[in-house]
Amino acid sequence: MQHGWSLKRLHRQICTSATYRQSSAPDAQALRVDADSRLLWRFPPRRLEAEAIRDSILFVASALDDKAGGPGVNLYQSERYGSQYIPKEDPGEGPWRRSIYLLRVRGGDDGVFKAFDIPDCGQVRPKRLTSITPLQALNLFNSSFTQVLATRLADRVVQDVGEDCRLQVDRVFELTLCRPPSDNESSLCVKTARADGLQTVCRAILNSNEFLYLQ
């Protein structure tokens, strides 16, 4: 109040505080006392929401159409009744629009991301749940969407850094996890890329906990 009700000042004070800036890295003693971080000694790792996962995959693969506005995109092949909408098997050529522009239908399931706790449109939902189910794993690991985008990501990386496997792996880590790989990670990924192609590495990383969690 003394500063003319300035919100910016308040934000600055919060953001520069030691509490706000403390590391979210785990701490052995704190984990022992409060593993769930009920007392907020750190920001607990949190899975990205369905839409953020999809958009992140598209973004790192350089396949995201971030145009604002305009009509939505229909992912379904049939248009009978709401819950009888059947999603297309083939994700298409891209570029793909952001998830907020996808057509949503009551009872509809896009075939990949609904399982990541997108609420049904038939209900009002004040807060989303975060669940962990094998269907999520099947969808993200086996869907043609992930496969097409893993290949796109691999193509992009080759374009960015050329044919050197080690540089390719560095670039995939930089794009997806915002950090360089450890020596062990690097050698595991280079081995896989040489044997089964860079897209195999990309498919694994797009499914990894580190990619899917905010921490």
Added chain:
Amino acid sequence: MNNSLTTNGLQLLNRRLLLGKTGMALGSLGLIHLLANDGLLASEREQPFQPAIDPTHPSAARQPEFATRAEQLLIIFCAGAVSQVDSFDYKPELAKQHGKEPPGGPLVTFQGPPGKLARPFWQFKPRGQCGKQLSDLFPNLAELADEMCFVHSLTAPNSAHTQAENFFSTGHVAEGFPSLGAWTSYALGSPNDDLPAFVAIPDPRGVTEAASNNWGAGFLPAAFQGTSFNSIQPPRNLTRPAGVTQRADVSARQLLAELNAEHLVRFPGDNELAARISSYELAGRMQLSIPGLLEFQQEPQHLLTSYGVDSTDPTVAGYARNCILARRLLEQGVRVVQLFNGGSQSGGNSNWDSHNDLERLHGKHAKIFDQPTAMLLQDLRQRGLLDKTLVVWCTEFGRNPFMQANGTGRDHGIDGFTCWMMGAGVKAPYSYGATDELGWKAVERQATVYDFNATILHLLGFDHKRLSYYYNGTQRRLTDVHGQVLHDVLA
């Protein structure tokens, strides 16, 4: 308990809480005495019951609220509305009044003005030891009369298929509420880790009008939604994507496991990250176990034949295979199997919705439904599975005892229709309630779908008034604020 207090009000009157809050003041003990005398004190029995769910393993098997025989649930759903007067509800008076005007006219039903009263298209005969009168529409199922528990007096609140299906499966006419199967897997989890706790098996002709809402999780955690697949269409994304070799697939899976393991070292003790890793392992096991369920080579040929798998009619063969799939899932311990007969309405060609030419359409669907279903039930009995499996047969509503104006079909009837139960915990042979002498409106021991669902939950070991999930400020239940257990159908 009959009073005007809200659920929250009742919670506040929980004996322990009240004692705790008032610090054992003598005055409040007096108050408790007064409240108890007035029947206003909530006993333990009225408190919401919420299963203790391990967030890292939401589908782990859980104990019911009270001991019971039924451990598993098979829901057989005939979509489109089966005519009770042509199948399970014997009304000699209707035959006598054949050709007369329906009473109480002029009437308008779902599709318009009615025609004349019409006798059943199939003959009724006494069946089994009990002599229950059942029609020739389902000759094979009729053989099982001694094991069936009929509820003849059901009523539905809505005469449109989609909404009535929603109501039967979720207790709500609108979409988006948790299904009976989802409530059950929420309550009980599943003993089999390699398969989903709740499987919905759509008809070979496609999904019904309300489709996935019948097996949706609504506001319950997504882990409890039904997984839908049948003998023709395995679940989506069950196998590696096109263009990926088996070697590359194994290699990606292995690399993922190694990267996750390295990541987890940096977050020791984080349950959620560990649970995600194990969800990939479970997915891998499902990838192996589900295709195995769909391979029938180990089934003896005579059994395949009795189910009807050899039929030249692809719908009969497909539905028969779905029945075998249902049995195999139950054998594997899957908690809830929802088996559909009939797809969407399509003028009565792909489901039971017989607005014209009922004799031909019901006849056609009965040929698909009767033999494989009867064989499934016999097979379950033979394997001892009926001792621990509750079977419920349902249809979203019934049909009228009079014709439509076209003179050949029956319109939707919601004022009195029949469903039945069989298996663990059910009294049989038994018939609950009755419609009037024409088979039109429930008059004796009228029952609602809420009552039917409350009874199913009771048979599975839960009080439908207690099993709940806190959502949007309310303790939600399958039966909303309704429902009475039909105690007479319990064994």
